[in-house]
Amino acid sequence: MSQVFHDIEKKIITSLKETPIQTPETLEKSTQLLPDQIRRGIEWLKLKNLAIVDESKSSIISLGKNGLDSFEKGLPERRLLNLVKSGPRKLSDLQKELGFIFGPAMGLCRKNNWIETSSDEIILKITPSILPGEKTIQQIGKNKLSKEQIDKIDLTELLKRPDFIVEDIIKSKKISLTASAKSIDISNTSGAIDVEAEVPEIFVARTHPLKDTIDEIREIFVTLGFSEILGNMTQSSFWNFDALFTPQDHPARELQDTFFLDGISAKKIGTVEQIRKVSDSHKKNWRYQWDINEARKMVLRTHTTCVTIKHLAENKPDEARIFSLGRVFRNEKVSYKHLVEFNQIEGIVVGKDANLRNLMGIQREFYKRIGITKIKFWPTFFPYTEPSLQTMVYNEKLGKWIELFGMGIFRPEVTKPLGITKPVLAWGGGIERIAMLKYDLDDVREFYNNNLGWLRSNTKCQ
């Protein structure tokens, strides 16, 4: 299989084949590429194990101001020695002639016992043939030399003296090809592009993750033989509560749990017969004065059951499988686990064979289809169903049982006044809870934040 190279890579390989060891600068010249292209190309080749990048640091030595002065005129001590070579000289004269180098020159000569001073005269004792550093100064001259080329003892000495030596640290890259790269036939790779290179990120347009879950659940219900019904989110208390046998003084009907629409009441809430029979059932069983004005108050539905009960009361089917799906509202403090508005699914089965075991069976089937197989049923209480159960499902991630759907059989006190004669199975629950498990979220608010970062990045099929 022929390898794939970017044009940049090809040019660099070709150049390195001609001149095996190069720096980025020489590559720039030989390939006519920009410094940035060279840098990227070398990086790619290195990742593919085709190029060796030898990064090294080297010291470059040159002479400083005093060093250059010594190169031209000799070291200060040499100049002093030269002046006293032909006989003793007056100290003050020497001072004048040598200027500011007189001090250091005197110091060195005295320390090494090359001269003697008597009263105001300086007398030569020995003339050394070569002074320390003298050769190196001449060697460097006006050039820049690498540190390795220079005598170490001399260099150490000269480095002690001010402005004699300038040392520059230079980083350099030497690029060469690996053995396998050397055998690449560049002419054989033409036409292909680098499919392994990174590409810019683009963002998908997509349905909302919660909507995906809602759609998935809708499809499951349809495949289980259920038909979807729709209904309003604003409902009279009559259908949201009274028709469902929730007494008017029940705590759930208080402002602190339910959203009542400010100053809005329904004129028509049901047929005369419906109202009479529902209120009779309340008076008889709950023993209080039922108030029609209380039933007229408009609320944001607290469950979708108001939609299903209304549908059943209007159609009185002998046999039916229906479901409703939509937003419901609770007057709660918003937190990581509570929203004021969330989605609920509710399924209904009407028929003479509707019984508790079938209700449990449908639950089991539904959960199986959303991937939950470990479930159990516990008894519970709802005002409008009897018997009532709740499903507990085992969450592997959390390692515990969590409560999901509630279910039951509509009480005769609910169905009878509305003329529904066949048993009605009902169950339902919040969808966000299921979606949270699916998307591994621990804050339910994320579904309504419309945070593009999250919407653009989370995985669609989980």
Add this chain to the structure above:
Amino acid sequence: MPVIELSYSRLQKLIGKVSKKQISDSLPFLGLDIESEDKDLVRIEYSPNRPDYSTDYGVALGLQGLLGIKTGSVKLAIKKSKNYRISVKPTVSKIRPFVTGIIAKNGKIDDKTIKQLMTMQEDLHFGIGRKRKKSSIGIHDLDKISFPLIYTTVSRNHKFIPLNSEKVLSISEIIADTETGKDYGPLLGQSSQVPIIIDTNEKTVSFPPIINAAITTVTTKTKNLFVEVTGINKDDAEDMLSVVATILQSAGFTLEHIQISGAKNSSPKLQEKKMIVDSSLINQTLGLNLNTSKIISSLKKSRLNALSKGKNIICTIPAYRFDIFGPMDLVEEVALGYGIQNFEPTISPSQTLGQINPISFQLKSLNQTMIGLGFLEALNSSLSSKRVLYDMTNRDSKNIISVLDSKSQEHTILRDSILPGLIENLSRNIHESYPQKMFETGGIFNLDNPVSEKTNLSAIIAHKDANFTEIKSVLQTVLKIGFGIEIQTKTAVNSSFEDGHCANIIFNGNTIGIIGEINSKIIDNYKIRVPVVGFEISLSDSILKFI
């Protein structure tokens, strides 16, 4: 739902031979959810329709049945007595007409018993008592009271030392200054006369439904109790009394009768009631095939008594089980006694054909078209705020629909438009890369006898070159591809949009929406740094097809 704290070791003593694990395994099958456990303590949540579960005595009765340790109903053994009488004066009938009560003798009261009785009293007050409005209980030390008692009314100047106080206070002071007075005083309204129970020495015993007298306080030294329940309905008051009587008997007290008379009051009967249920209703509803003896044993495990007569089951229900309204409640009792864990779920072959609602189907296609056009779907609450809907977007807030007493300031007004929410969404994403394109389909609300709900589609585009042409192309395409309809745009003026860059969307001569470049003031309000264009159309009236 109310939560109570129980102790496993105390429960074990009350139930009999039972392990801690048996208890914790069985609690959920009584309908009691375990909230948390800590060594010997367990916190459980019970349903408000079973106030007998407000104490460990009641829970123990239930568990004994379920575990088969003691089954059948709990009979109240109430000794007849002529020593205890309450006479009721007609003046109470206007304010709190009924009183009932019972004597409980020779019990042992320790701190834990007092704690259980107090929780029971609180839960009864809150639940079936409807925060003491319907009925309320007072539990007193019998030996501090001299019978007969009078239930009557007094003026607000009447004085006594109330519970948890050392001072003599007047009724007015109690209502104004004590905590329970402030909480429950309003139940008495503006009435100048208030209900009171006074003993034969004219000592105040109780000021229902507010507070007991300090003198009758129950302590660990108390042996004999007087329980009174007052209320606005005789049956409700007796229901509440039946729970207290059953619990006290289970706690080891001997019950004695109180004679009550005057102003339509009478002595409590606390009688069992009989109810007949057809065994075929039980089997049909549960999907089981139980014979009558299995049904009867299941009912007994639910602490009821039953016998069979042919297909019929005649059930005896103790007074404290007033949650049982009719035969269907007995069906549930059979299910619980039989054990929910013993039900095998079945699936009956479907005889119906499923169908997606045509509206849902059309909305889904519309969503897919919007996604095809490169838009990301957003979801906002329909309950929004004045800030988002009106203040920030410069819209008219004349006909708003608001909810009462919302606990969240961001959720107070039902949206009448989707677009303001989408603009707000852009403001939360200014750090994300552009272009940003979002859409939402959803319900909007308008005042209309009383409220009309419609489905709208709104879409929004934000990037440095966003303009009218771009958004109009989107609108035109989505309606053409989605529904095969063509629209026109006619110049319009709208405070949310830039003048001269805004149009009404016209279909079949009707305005169905609005489109344009969002007013730069709004964009500034939200500190968005790129131009924004958008549209909103109503789908309900003319676009979605109701099949």
